[in-house]
Amino acid sequence: MRISTSLKRAALVGAVTVALATGVNGTANAAGYDGQDPISSGCAADAITAKSVALNADGIGQVGTLELRYSPSCRTAWARVYSRGSNLWANVVRQRDNQRSGCDKASWDSGSGQYYCYTPMVNDAGYFSYAVGNATDSSGQIGSHAGYTPLY
Template sequence: MSPCRSACDGQDPSSYVHYGQTCAADAQTIDTHYVQGRTVQLRYSNRCETSWARVYGADFPDVIRVQNIDTYQIQNRELRQGEHEAWTPMVDDSGSRSKACWWVGWATNNNECTSAY
């Protein structure tokens, strides 16, 4: 099975289908980071060879990001008012490493990240 590479960049892991299933179907949590009441996770799909960030316990104006640290591909998601859990679109992670990060809005330098995988 080959990875979906750039075709998966920017796609929703819960709806993008690769080889008959969504990328989220075989996803695993690679790392979890707890910060200020939030749970930030780096998720990975072996079938698609993609990564994305997921957060629980968040609130507006939190921002989550998945970043491929080898290719610099980035996907962001800004939480809306009343939204407490969310995930980013995917980045191609085939043969490279990614990490998930969290910010209290864009205006701060206060960010926390998972380890890279």
């Protein structure tokens, strides 16, 4: 009985130690991802779209989509924008210190039949980040997210 109790205590202490170390390392590691590519770093593997909004142009409707992406394992955020036209840009901004990363070079995604770009990441561990951006359709009509109001 005494060995069983000791083993249980040791297991509990070990589990708590691992959890605390993971929490501390996760935050510290997140800072190291500032400015890195979410795909080549591996952070995009578990990414979710935290928020998505249509980019609308007056008179023609939606010309693109702006997304705020988040990786739970890396604790980072980045912006991604899609459009039918190749003139687009996006920024992700960490609100605490106004650290921002941007993209404005379009790549073609044959799967969706749209142009896209995504920003480098910012550390979002314990911080608040948002995305801004705009896009044009193939005729040059501009759609922006509410006059560049942050997408939270």
